[in-house]
Amino acid sequence: MIERDLEKQLDFILKGVEDVLLPDELKTLLSNSIKNDKPLNIKLGLDPTAPDIHLGHTVVLTKLRQFQDLGHKAILIIGDYTARIGDPTGRSVLRPSLSPEKIDENAKTYMSQAFKILDESKTEVVKNSTWLEPLKFSEVLNITSRFTIARMLERVDFKKRFSNNLPITIMEFLYPLMQAFDSISIKADIELGGTDQRFNLLMGRELQKEYGQKPQIAITMPILVGLDGVQKMSKSLGNYIGVNENPNEIYGKVMSISDNIMIDYFNLLTRLPKNEIYEMQNDMKNGSLNPSVAKRKLASIIVENLYDKNAAEDAGNNFNRIFKDKAMPEEINEYIINKKNYPSGKIKATTLLTESNLCSSNSDAKRLIDQGGLKIDNNKVSDINLELNLEEINSKIIQKGRRFFLKLVVK
RNA sequence: GGAGGGGUGCCCGAGUGGCCAAAGGGAGCAGACUGUAAAUCUGCCGGUUCACGCCUACAUAGGUUCAAAUCCUAUCCCCUCCA
Numbered sequence: 001m002i003e004r005d006l007e008k009q010l011d012f013i014l015k016g017v018e019d020v021l022l023p024d025e026l027k028t029l030l031s032n033s034i035k036n037d038k039p040l041n042i043k044l045g046l047d048p049t050a051p052d053i054h055l056g057h058t059v060v061l062t063k064l065r066q067f068q069d070l071g072h073k074a075i076l077i078i079g080d081y082t083a084r085i086g087d088p089t090g091r092s093v094l095r096p097s098l099s100p101e102k103i104d105e106n107a108k109t110y111m112s113q114a115f116k117i118l119d120e121s122k123t124e125v126v127k128n129s130t131w132l133e134p135l136k137f138s139e140v141l142n143i144t145s146r147f148t149i150a151r152m153l154e155r156v157d158f159k160k161r162f163s164n165n166l167p168i169t170i171m172e173f174l175y176p177l178m179q180a181f182d183s184i185s186i187k188a189d190i191e192l193g194g195t196d197q198r199f200n201l202l203m204g205r206e207l208q209k210e211y212g213q214k215p216q217i218a219i220t221m222p223i224l225v226g227l228d229g230v231q232k233m234s235k236s237l238g239n240y241i242g243v244n245e246n247p248n249e250i251y252g253k254v255m256s257i258s259d260n261i262m263i264d265y266f267n268l269l270t271r272l273p274k275n276e277i278y279e280m281q282n283d284m285k286n287g288s289l290n291p292s293v294a295k296r297k298l299a300s301i302i303v304e305n306l307y308d309k310n311a312a313e314d315a316g317n318n319f320n321r322i323f324k325d326k327a328m329p330e331e332i333n334e335y336i337i338n339k340k341n342y343p344s345g346k347i348k349a350t351t352l353l354t355e356s357n358l359c360s361s362n363s364d365a366k367r368l369i370d371q372g373g374l375k376i377d378n379n380k381v382s383d384i385n386l387e388l389n390l391e392e393i394n395s396k397i398i399q400k401g402r403r404f405f406l407k408l409v410v411k
Numbered sequence: 412g413g414a415g416g417g418g419u420g421c422c423c424g425a426g427u428g429g430c431c432a433a434a435g436g437g438a439g440c441a442g443a444c445u446g447u448a449a450a451u452c453u454g455c456c457g458g459u460u461c462a463c464g465c466c467u468a469c470a471u472a473g474g475u476u477c478a479a480a481u482c483c484u485a486u487c488c489c490c491u492c493c494a
Contacts, residue, residue, distance in 0.1 A: 228438075257448095258450075261449095295447055361457085370455085
């Protein structure tokens, strides 16, 4: 079951990672696992604080999936107990705590999305309330006695808050310890996390040592840049691709990323071998590979990962149809016009655009027409004041720019 | 508790009485180009109007002025320093 070739394993494991603590230990760990044919416990903890995930979150999931592919055991920890505190990482204020119901609800949607990446049949899912809830206070004391305040304050978030006289609750101090305790409970060999998790991952090592376990290897993954190519992918910045978006949308959004962040995406979001990615990079550099071809491949892989091969193919075809052949997509949303609302039997083109939400205002609609961006049944409209006869436009297709289509239905 | 700085359009940010619907950048939209929804270039980018204009807008509420984002007063919020 386990990939026998150590170099091959390393090749996949190290692809795209930000940092490994410690690389030498990782090597021996892997070769022992191969020798004894014993899969490693790969830990990934998720706090179900946000219900929706985007590609940025899948970086670490993809890495975990890669471990699964290599024959290791993925253990996904739902931080239902830790979520009650909230990870203080990157926070300058105390997180509002979530109700257990909300956490449960989040966890469900979170999981269903995470399993688009992970192989569900090979994933062990556990809630950390399983062991954190029944923990005795004496045990908590035992854990806390092994760490000092100074050690905790090494952490930047805490240090900043402390020196700025912002409150840090003792509870928050406990967070990294709880996460560390998770590692003990499942006997983690390797824990994955984002770069910001570095401190927490290290705590796991320390505590494992204290408990006489072999300390875990910590592997951190870099932050994924968003569609703008500059800032990190995040929902609030609007530069994200949601895991639940439809295939066409995902495909198109991937095609809209800058050529120069493509390789990062290949490294972090696909499971292609390192050398294949390297080759593509080279070929693009020397001109033998057109970047658009590579990007199509990327888009297609990402859609396939989240859906399936067919969806990826369809999305690719759809993209060709619209942007290469400049034709219409296969499926077009309908927009229903209610005759009753237009007793004259006519509707202004601008009104239609705003009513259907293609444009945000009449001025916007006028601008669009003015700039030559409106087509009705493939004919460019250039008259701002154009009035359309309801009978005539039934089942016709209006197009805004290159990407937005609506099929009119007059009822 | 004291001292100071600040709140501007979707975001960042300039503007300190009229030339301000408000520089510049980003995002967004459109056009050109392109085997890319890449890059690049061009235009647009509060609402309404064919247009002149009008309306709404620079934290909130009042006020001074022919005229305020800009001055005054009060209120709310944010930040920095001191205690």
